[in-house]
Amino acid sequence: xxxxxxxxxxxxxxxxxxxxxxxxxxxxxxxxxxxxxxxxxxxxxxxxxxxxxxxxxxxxxxxxxxxxxxxxxxxxxxxxxxxxxxxxxxxxxxxxxxxxxxxxxxxxxxxxxxxxxxxxxxxxxxxxxxxxxxxxxxxxxxxxxxxxxxxxxxxxxxxxxxxxxxxxxxxxxxxxxxxxxxxxxxxxxxxxxxxxxxxxxxxxxxxxxxxxxxxxxxxxxxxxxxxxxxxxxxxxxxxxxxxxxxxxxxxxxxxxxxxxxxxxxxxxxxxxxxxxxxxxxxxxxxxxxxxxxxxxxxxxxxx
Amino acid sequence: xxxxxxxxxxxxxxxxxxxxxxxxxxxxxxxxxxxxxxxxxxxxxxxxxxxxxxxxxxxxxxxxxxxxxxxxxxxxxxxxxxxxxxxxxxxxxxxxxxxxxxxxxxxxxxxxxxxxxxxxxxxxxxxxxxxxxxxxxxxxxxxxxxxxxxxxxxxxxxxxxxxxxxxxxxxxxxxxxxx
Numbered sequence: 148x149x150x151x152x153x154x155x156x157x158x159x160x161x162x163x164x165x166x167x168x169x170x171x172x173x174x175x176x177x178x179x180x181x182x183x184x185x186x187x188x189x190x191x192x193x194x195x196x197x198x199x200x201x202x203x204x205x206x207x208x209x210x211x212x213x214x215x216x217x218x219x220x221x222x223x224x225x226x227x228x229x230x231x232x233x234x235x236x237x238x239x240x241x242x243x244x245x246x247x248x249x250x251x252x253x254x255x256x257x258x259x260x261x262x263x264x265x266x267x268x269x270x271x272x273x274x275x276x277x278x279x280x281x282x283x284x285x286x287x288x289x290x291x292x293x294x295x296x297x298x299x300x301x302x303x304x305x306x307x308x309x310x311x312x313x314x315x316x317x318x319x320x321x322x323x324x325x326x327x328x329x330x331x332x333x334x335x336x337x338x339x340x341x342x343x344x345x346x347x348x349x350x351x352x353x354x355x356x357x358x359x360x361x362x363x364x365x366x367x368x369x370x371x372x373x374x375x376x377x378x379x380x381x382x383x384x385x386x387x388x389x390x391x392x393x394x395x396x397x398x399x400x401x402x403x404x405x406x407x408x409x410x411x412x413x414x415x416x417x418x419x420x421x422x423x424x425x426x427x428x429x430x431x432x433x434x435x436x437x438x439x440x441x442x443x444x445x446x447x448x449x450x
Numbered sequence: 451x452x453x454x455x456x457x458x459x460x461x462x463x464x465x466x467x468x469x470x471x472x473x474x475x476x477x478x479x480x481x482x483x484x485x486x487x488x489x490x491x492x493x494x495x496x497x498x499x500x501x502x503x504x505x506x507x508x509x510x511x512x513x514x515x516x517x518x519x520x521x522x523x524x525x526x527x528x529x530x531x532x533x534x535x536x537x538x539x540x541x542x543x544x545x546x547x548x549x550x551x552x553x554x555x556x557x558x559x560x561x562x563x564x565x566x567x568x569x570x571x572x573x574x575x576x577x578x579x580x581x582x583x584x585x586x587x588x589x590x591x592x593x594x595x596x597x598x599x600x601x602x603x604x605x606x607x608x609x610x611x612x613x614x615x616x617x618x619x620x621x622x623x624x625x626x627x628x629x
Contacts, residue, residue, distance in 0.1 A: 148497050155456040155475030155521065178519075185478075185517045186499050196451055198475070202522050228511070251587025252565065253502065256511040257518065342586035343500045449586075 150188035154197045161207070161223075161287045161314050164199045169289040169312030171197045177314060178202065179224060179262035182254050207261075207316070210235045221318040223261025228252070230260060240437055240445075241333030241351065245276045248447030251342040261315040264297075267374070269304045270345035272447075275369035276335045278377065279353035281321040288313035304373040323365075329357050332438025334430040337369065337447045338422055340413065346370045346447070347413040350402070350426035352434045354385075361385040366398070366431075368423050371406025378405035381427060390435050399428035460524040464489070465533030473520055480504045480515035482523070483530055491531040491560050495589070502588035505561035506530050512568035514587070529567070531560035542608035542619035543567060543601075552601035554592035562588045566602050570609050576602070 156171075158164035168175050175197035178184055187193035201207075207224035210233040219235045219242075230236055231246035249255055249263075249272050263273045264284065274297070282297040289312045297318075300308045309315070322331055337349035349369035355362050364385045368376045380401040388394045408419035433443050455476040462469050464487060471486055483489050483506065492515060495503030499517040506515045507529040508522075534541035540548065543566050553559045562585060569576055569584040576584065581602050590598060612619035 149478065149481070150455075150476045150519075152452050152455040152474075152476060154452055155458060157521075181519065181522070182499070182517060185519065188476075189478075189497070189516075194451055200521070203524075251502070252568065252584055253505055253512050253514045253587045254499070254517075256568075257513050 148189040150185065151191060151194050153188075153195055156197060156199045157203055158199050158201055160204055161201070161316055164201055164204065165287055165289050165312045165314055167197075167199045167312075168314075171199070173311065175199060177265075179265075180226065180257040180259040182250065182258040183262070183266055183268070201314070212238065217321060219320045221260050221320070223265075223315045223317060224259045225261070227255040227258050227260065227263075231255065239333065240443070241276055241279070241335050241353065241434075244335040244445055244447075245272050245337075245351075248272070248337060254343075260318060264300075264318060265307060265309060265315050267301050267303075267305050267307050268345065269373050270349075270370040272335070272337060272346065272349065272369065274301055275349060275351040275367040275375040276333075277318065277320055278367050278375055279333060279351045279365040281323055283319045284315055285317040285319060286313050287316045292316070294319075301374050323353070323355065323363060325355050325363070326357070329355050329362060330438040330440075331355050332434040332436070334433035334437065334443075334445060336426045336430050336433075336445055338426060338450055339447055341449050342447075344413075347450075348406070348408070348419050348422040348426060350423060350430045351375075352427065352430040354390075354431070354434045354438050356390070356435065356438045359389045361388055361390055361394075366402065366427060368402065368406050368427070371408040371419050371423055376405050376407075378402045378427070381405065385431070390431070395428060395431050398431060399424045402427040458521050458524075460521060462520075462523045462525075463527045465529060475519070475521055477520045478516055479506070479508070479513075479518040479520045479523055479528070482520035483515060483528070489530050489532050493557055493560055495557065495561075500589070501558065502561040502565065502585075503558050505564040505588065507564055507567060510568075510571065512565050529564070531563055534563060534567070536618050539618055542612050543570070543605040546601045546605035546608055547598075550597045550601035550604060552593065552597040553590075558588060558590045558592075562590065562598060566605055569602070570606055574606060574610050574613070576606055578603070 176195040207222040209222040212219040212235040227249045236243035333353040335351045337346035339346045351367045353365045364382045366378045366381045381398040384398040403424045455474040493503040495501035504515045
């Protein structure tokens, strides 16, 4: 199989790419790592007239984090494998949970975080993880730069706030505000049939603990709706309470009705809801252990 | 849709040899390797980025060459399965696969060998879990994988020994690691 014919444009900078994309019109597409777009083009599910190649734009592959751990900045063309191996992922295990489990080794060696966020696949791994923290998308377009909160960036399945010609330049993730002595822990677990496929369901949890009390929490589900779902009922079951078996199970139960999954080859709607419940429970437990300083290894799981 | 993709001039080093070519922008890396360079050791299996038979190293990292445009290799280095043996001597990874009967039909083997190269260049002493994760993107429909795990574990020991001795196999792994 081959992609259909297209005109090829190699961009030297994001600014140049933005102008090219605007001039070429809506049948032009940007190309980053190509791990979604190239298969779609081979299957003729996508047939852009023009590809604007971002792969040779310099200076967009990096993970920078300040020593106090307050802010992490990802260049849009940073590959998943680089993030998995980064110091930031060692410091924030939820990043490693996500980056080290996306696709398989070969896909992680090519696919980029900017491409993933901009594609906004309902089963994409990055969005639920980043949404548990304070995340902004720095965009560059024909009219200049702007910054959009991630929660306002993803509008629908495969639909973002990016305008014509607009591209992701950088993703900035911050720990949510917390007091001295409070500890933050996070975890992301995605369940999938095998390495190569998208998750059947996934859960991302970020806890802020004051002693044994859950002072703040964010819980997101992936792959069970058109966009990542914030399960506020589950968070309310924990907020301001001590983390006990009962409160954790109450939160997990509340997550059962959080999504609106479609039955498909990955499973029935009932199965996905039950799976989400189990994933939320485990992710809370692991996030809590990590907040208390324990090293816990977790990643995507195959079933 | 245009009738033809644009022609693009690329320069790529494949198995240490530099190639200059005029290609259509839509040409896939696997087709460049197989059709333009006639290196048919790299196989096309599923052609949908699933099976991993087409795995090669691009700038030292394993990629599925059916899902990479050849233009993305411009200015880069590609290693295919043909680049492993030197002067008729199998690479230690290939020898380990042979010794452990880690193949039956052999169709997936080139991809598994290249995924093993990627793994051992970064992790000289992989655990069984590391090995399972490293080849999760490579399907074998014959062996049931056990002999492949055994071969990779043994290959790790052989590559480490070759690296210590500075002989063939150790150097290849070290050069991939340098990236």
